[in-house]
Amino acid sequence: xxxxxxxxxxxxxxxxxxxxxxxxxxxxxxxxxxxxxxxxxxxxxxxxxxxxxxxxxxxxxxxxxxxxxxxxxxxxxxxxxxxxxxxxxxxxxxxxxxxxxxxxxxxxxxxxxxxxxxxxxxxxxxxxxxxxxxxxxxxxxxxxxxxxxxxxxxxxxxxxxxxxxxxxxxxxxxxxxxxxxxxxxxxxxxxxxxxxxxxxxxxxxxxxxxxxxxxxxxxxxxxxxxxxxxxxxxxxxxxxxxxxxxxxxxxxxxxxxxxxxxxxxxxxxxxxxxxxxxxxxxxxxxxxxxxxxxxxxxxxxxxxxxxxxxxxxxxxxxxxxxxxxxxxxxxxxxxxxxxxxxxxxxxxxxxxxxxxxxxxxxxxxxxxxxxxxxxxxxxxxxxxxxxxxxxxxxxxxx
Numbered sequence: 001x002x003x004x005x006x007x008x009x010x011x012x013x014x015x016x017x018x019x020x021x022x023x024x025x026x027x028x029x030x031x032x033x034x035x036x037x038x039x040x041x042x043x044x045x046x047x048x049x050x051x052x053x054x055x056x057x058x059x060x061x062x063x064x065x066x067x068x069x070x071x072x073x074x075x076x077x078x079x080x081x082x083x084x085x086x087x088x089x090x091x092x093x094x095x096x097x098x099x100x101x102x103x104x105x106x107x108x109x110x111x112x113x114x115x116x117x118x119x120x121x122x123x124x125x126x127x128x129x130x131x132x133x134x135x136x137x138x139x140x141x142x143x144x145x146x147x148x149x150x151x152x153x154x155x156x157x158x159x160x161x162x163x164x165x166x167x168x169x170x171x172x173x174x175x176x177x178x179x180x181x182x183x184x185x186x187x188x189x190x191x192x193x194x195x196x197x198x199x200x201x202x203x204x205x206x207x208x209x210x211x212x213x214x215x216x217x218x219x220x221x222x223x224x225x226x227x228x229x230x231x232x233x234x235x236x237x238x239x240x241x242x243x244x245x246x247x248x249x250x251x252x253x254x255x256x257x258x259x260x261x262x263x264x265x266x267x268x269x270x271x272x273x274x275x276x277x278x279x280x281x282x283x284x285x286x287x288x289x290x291x292x293x294x295x296x297x298x299x300x301x302x303x304x305x306x307x308x309x310x311x312x313x314x315x316x317x318x319x320x321x322x323x324x325x326x327x328x329x330x331x332x333x334x335x336x337x338x339x340x341x342x343x344x345x346x347x348x349x350x351x352x353x354x355x356x357x358x359x360x361x362x363x364x365x366x367x368x369x370x371x372x373x374x375x376x377x378x379x380x381x382x383x384x385x386x387x388x389x390x391x392x393x394x395x396x397x398x
Contacts, residue, residue, distance in 0.1 A: 030058070035140035038149070039066045053130035056123045057183055063120035064190055067113040069143045074109035076145050078102055081233060087196045088113065091160055093145060103210035110197040117194045124190065127183045135283075136176040176294045177283040181274035185286060188267035195260030202253035203353070208243035212236050245353045258318065258347035265315045272308060309378035320344030322374040328361050331373060340374070341367045 027048060034042035043062045049055050071088035079099030083089040086106065102108070141157030144150075153159060178186075216236055219225045225232055276288045283294040289301045316322045323340025325331050331338030345367050357363030 031137060031140050034062075035142070035151075038142070038144045039069055051126070053127045053132035053180075054134050056130075057127040057132060057134055057178065057186075060120045060122075060124035060127060060183075060186060060190070063116040063123065064186065064193075065141075065143075067116040067120070067193065069145070070112040070116065071109045072143055072145045073147055074105050074112065076147075078105040080105060083237075086110075086200060087193045094154060096146070101213065103213050104206045106200060106209065107204075107206045110200050114194060114197050114201075117190050117197070120190045121187065121194070124183055124187045127180075128187065129180070130183075131180055133177055133179045133282075136178055138174050138176075172295045173283075175283055176285050178285050179278075179280075181271055181278060182285050184267045184271035184274060188264045188271065191260040191264040191267065195257040195264065198253045198257035198260060199249075202249035202251075202257065202350070203244045204247075204250065205240065205244040208240045208246075211243060212240045242355055245355050247354070248352055249350045251348075251350055254347045254350045258344070262315070262318050265311055265318065268311060269308070272304065276304065306378065306381055309381070313374065313376055313378050317343050317374055318347075322372050323369055325373050326361070326364055326368060334375065335373055336375070337371060338373050339368055339370050342369050343367075 027045060030042050030045040030049070033045045039062055043059065043066065046055055046059050046062060068088045072091075072093065075089060076093050076096050077099060078101050079093075079096040080089075080101075082092055083106075088109070138157055142151050142155045143157075143160065145155050146152065213236075216225065216232070230238075271286075275286065278288055278291065281287075281291045284291045285294065287293045287299050289299055289304060291299075293299070313322075317324070320342045323338075323342055325335075325338060325340045329339040331340070341364055349366075351366055352363055354363060
């Protein structure tokens with residue numbers, strides 16, 4: 001059953017909303033435009049409409065979706081394998097016979113995504129706190145991944161969900177009704193994705209990828225490159241990651257990421273405050289304990305409260321109020337105080353992130369403090385009450 005909920009989350013990255021009642025008569029319904037002509041055309045259609053809260057929410061959603069589309073388009077142009085640790089790069093894509101690999105593909109994808117995410121945040125700011133409701137029809141969605149202007153079967157939102165093991169259940173009617181509380185929810189996701197993109201760019205992965213790629217090409221000139229333990233692509237990826245982590249990240253971007261993650265906490269908290277006050281019950285996206293979700297997944301009072309406790313634990317880490325225990329110190333099992341790393345200081349004043357220095361301790365030393373250690377007991381309780389589906393519920397709850 002939870003796969004339906006995750007499907008709806010994935011569908012948000014592929015969502016089509018009902019048109020505004022105040023749209024000019026000569027404009028085609030924008031969700032029809034999206035289904036036939038794609039996200040860019042839907043964005044243009046929406047921009048011509050009266051800018052009501054509904055339209056602003058829809059524009060925010062479309063820009064969020066276009067961020068994901070841009071990432072997939074860049075991946076397809078380069079024919080790259082999934083990279084689960086990066087936003088929008090988890091799903092598989094078919095091989096592109098005309099791909100031309102560019103070592104800057106991650107940088108290009110993240111920069112394009114950030115542009116859309118910034119616009120999404122701006123539009124959603126205008127919808128937040130306003131009274132509105134929008135219906136979302138999942139079957140109309142598609143990403144023009146190969147940028148040929150034609151809707152391919154593997155580009156549909158439902159195909160993307162299937163690849164992520166998040167297909168809707170058979171009894172799901174395909175419609176979700178988003179309302180005022182959900183503007184906070186989507187804003188939180190915009191900030192999560194923005195923070196991840198900023199961290200990726202802060203590390204400047206392009207030089208490392210270029211070094212690994214060019215080295216592989218030179219080795220290939222002597223024949224097939226064969227490894228003894230891991231496949232060649234895994235070795236290349238590992239080498240690129242380790243090289244990327246060497247050196248000092250861009251402080252401006254790590255600080256921006258820190259701000260995004262802190263804002264995510266604030267928006268998520270605002271969402272839960274708003275949704276808990278709702279008394280309606282109409283195809284809810286993420287319901288309160290007295291409502292029903294559009295896809296039949298129950299949210300109990302304990303689950304809602306438990307997630308708020310998890311947010312507090314994450315927030316305290318981001319604020320530097322609790323520390324990440326460091327392995328070279330015997331803090332004792334479940335010790336409440338001890339020596340650990342101040343994550344807030346790492347993001348505000350980053351140093352050399354070379355993994356060797358961090359394993360040794362030289363990289364961690366500037367951030368070590370004595371204080372309260374992060375316990376993550378709330379996460380453990382949340383994992384227990386969600387019966388093994390804690391990560392999926394966390395994705396849904398944001």
